[in-house]
Amino acid sequence: MLDALATAPGHPAVETEAVAGGGRVITGGQLLTMIGTIEAGYREAGLGPGSGIVLDVGVTAEALAAWLAGYALGCRVTGLPSGYSAAQRDHVLAHSGSLVTAERIAELLRGPAADPVVDARPEDVARVAWTSGSTGRPKGCMQTYAALSAHWSWGADWSPATAELAKNFGRFLLFGTLASAIVQDYLALCLLSGGTAVIPALPGPADGPLFPAVFPALRATATIMHIPRLYQTLDSLRQQSFDLSTVGAIMAAGSPLPPHRLAEAYEVLGPVVYTSYGQTETGGLTLHTPADIAAGVLDSVGRPLPGIDVDIRDGEVLVRTPQQMSGYLGEPELTAEVLVDGWIRTRDLGLLQGGYLYLTGRARDIIIVDALPVYAGPIEQVLAASADVDQAYVIGAPDDRRGEAVHAFVVPKAGRTPDHTALRTAVRAAIGDLSVPETITELAEVPVAISGKPDKSALRDLLRS
Known part of the structure; x- marks a missing residue:
């Protein structure tokens, strides 16, 4: 420099x-x-x-x-x-x-x-x-x-x-x-x-x-x-x-x-x-x-x-x-969890195909519904594929009946009104009943963390409020 x-x-x-x-x-x-x-x-x-x-x-x-x-x-x-x-x-x-x-x-x-x-x-x-x-x-x-x-x-x-x-x-x-x-x-x-x-x-x-x-x-x-x-x-x-x-x-x-x-x-x-x-x-x-x-x-x-x-190991993306x-810094135990034999565990799920990397979800975005793992990423992809949805984000929250429940937040496309029933039907058809959102909340814009990424902690706060 x-x-x-x-x-x-x-x-x-x-x-x-x-x-x-x-x-x-x-x-x-x-x-x-x-x-x-x-x-x-x-x-x-x-x-x-x-x-x-x-x-x-x-x-x-x-x-x-x-x-x-x-x-x-x-x-x-x-x-x-x-x-x-x-x-x-x-x-x-x-x-x-x-x-x-x-x-x-x-x-x-x-x-x-x-x-x-x-x-x-x-x-x-x-x-x-x-x-x-x-x-x-x-x-x-x-x-x-x-x-x-x-x-x-x-x-x-x-x-x-x-x-x-x-x-x-x-x-x-x-x-x-x-x-x-x-x-x-x-x-x-x-x-x-x-x-x-x-x-x-x-x-x-x-x-x-x-x-x-x-x-x-x-x-x-x-x-x-x-x-x-x-x-x-x-x-x-x-x-x-x-x-x-x-x-x-x-x-x-x-x-x-x-x-x-x-x-x-x-x-x-x-x-x-x-x-x-x-x-x-x-x-x-x-x-x-x-x-x-x-x-x-x-x-x-x-x-x-x-x-x-x-x-790609067991669906997770590892990089070196x-x-x-x-x-x-100052976190040796956490370092050992993420840095394994010289490889970084990204905690993202994905696949390599034709020289391109595709992300299919996040290993950390796991929601345990009825004691079974549900991944937020695939649900977000199904919701975002709707003609009425511009952005989609999914989180899990404690649920007395199912252990955790799936909750979705969507930003509608301009001038469009998403049909919540149709969105749930699309998720059920694509990836099954366990992944169907318990609630779907419409937002004008998604809260953003200081990193520029969607702030899912803020979405959980919205859910609690």
Whole structure:
């Protein structure tokens, strides 16, 4: 990363608080000086290789420099995700080390200018990416410097598919949180390919949503967005047209897209829609490209990326990658459950067919009905196949009569009213009586966890209320 910035020191690396007409530009050379100056400040404060730091910062050029300074110094770097409860924040802070805030970064940048020096050691932990905490206490996934260097986007040896994707990242729209590993990974794709990270000035309450107007306003060429934001973008484009001619790649991440929605996204946005499957524990595992969509492959999560080994054991997807976590921070027993003989148990159910990976459910989404296991994933697929249903999510809840009962939540398609009886009949016909939902609740939109994935804990809260 440092070499890439030094290769073109005059090239805009970051454009921050960007609005139509421009923003503050930080060149590669200026960003390098910021990184070196902050790193020197870290070192002066007694930090060094193996030290833990946690960044509680927004998305700014200064915050980016603080992250990269931590990596250059060889620290164990983590970010404090937004949206955590007080207890979850306390848990992360207790396991992370020295706190770095925007105020602390500004103080460090007032020190003598310096060039970055790389002290990182391959065997040390580079970053700790925290899970969403949707099941309670978040888990810290540790990734070493060796793993980060072998990562599909951070590594020096890109596959042809990665290199082709990187061509679209000339002006990468950067927003959300730098604490997200997936945000960092696509940011790396941008900066390593000589692109510019464009940080938009966020709209006020009276300005309307950021998307899709931000694309033509900032001439953005690529971004990542979670599925609910993609839906909002598609809905806006139905009501008003925008010039999206600059856009080369929109990576839809967080959860798989139902086939009908993937086809719609391709139809509305054009051949720029990518999807990917991965986990915090593994990083990105697959890539599903516009060419795959054009070929009619709509129900797969894509082909495994180069260097990713995928094995299906008893229906469960296991993966082995050079970039995977070395374990959960401070959780040896949980690590032993998930990391088995060098393989990561994804807890997802799936199959490999024709070079593509297909997900069929989640091993963790098991509902025990009448003492028999029922999987949420297949039920969701049947419900989402209805002409009246846009999205479907299924959870289990305690039931005095059956042990647990199946409960479904659906987001209707615009102007459609799902027939609950017909939905239950479809489930019964496809996968049997045990899988038929006890209740079906209609929602205008699904609650979303900080990871961008549907928040099933919030759905359980809705059920209890």
